[in-house]
Amino acid sequence: MAPEPVTPEELRSGIRSLFAPEAAAGAYAIDLRTGAVLASWQESTPRMMASTAKLFTIGAALQTLPVRGHERTELLQRCAAAGRKSDNTVADELAEQISRYRRGLIRPRRPNTAHGAQLITRHVSSVVRRSTQGRAALQLGAEYRQIDGSGYRFANRASPRLVAEYLAAMAAAPGAAEFTASLAVMGRSGTLRSRGRGEGITGLVLGKTGTHLTPKSEGYPRGMRSSALSGYCLAGPEGTPVVAFAVMQERPESKAAAKALEDQAAGLLSRWAVA
Secondary structure (H helix, E strand, O other): OOOOOOOHHHHHHHHHHOOOOOOEEEEEEEEOOOOOEEEEEOOOOOEEOHHHHHHHHHHHHHHHOOOOHHHHHHHHHHHHHHHOOOOHHHHHHHHHHHHHHHHOOOOOOOOOHHHHHHHHHHHHHHHHHHHOOOOOOOOHHHHEEOOOOOOOOOOOEEOHHHHHHHHHHHHOOOOHHHHHHOOEEOOOOHHHOOOOHHHOOOOOEEEEEEEEEOOHHHOOOOOEEEEEEEEEEEOOOOOOEEEEEEEEEEOOOOHHHHHHHHHHHHHHHHHHHOO
């Protein structure tokens, strides 16, 4: 059964009600049909990306690497491993592959993920600058920093606004279907296989999760450092993306609470998407 439709005010107030005033968290959502901002909460503050960074790496790989035939098939498989399964090794290898291509190298003398991250950053900046259409006065230098392909390191940061604007741009870019195919499907595949069922949104959201846990080596109690869910809400099962969104949290109460909040946000946005 499809989610019940929601009014614009119900959507805005519903999203904001999910966050405590003091929470280190943010959200941003765009209607891809009209370009309107549907919801926003502390949207310009950069947060730890964790595996959200893989969205940028996948997009850069698909648009940068000019491979065809069997090589293209292999690239799509690697993008799916980085996106749906959130494989850190594959994502960093994609960053290195981008670096090798730009440097004209067949085989690298040594891995250069940092250079790949610089090229990914240029790709993201170019895509977002061309697509915001006056919707958001993005401060790219203040809202985005990527230093590897996977998002494994804590210094990788982006604002919810930057992430959602990038997703909106990629939904209209050449190869959009290849990009969205790399994402997990809510309640069905990858890192979202067991999520969203309580919200009635199985099959209605394509997304990328992002999770950082505090390492024991830091001397702090083991716990959640950051959590995120970014992606698209579909017009219906197997339908087209009609909402691009990003929800990002730091120091949430627990892993379960973080996931529940993200799924509730996706549920509200799906109610708008199917209206």
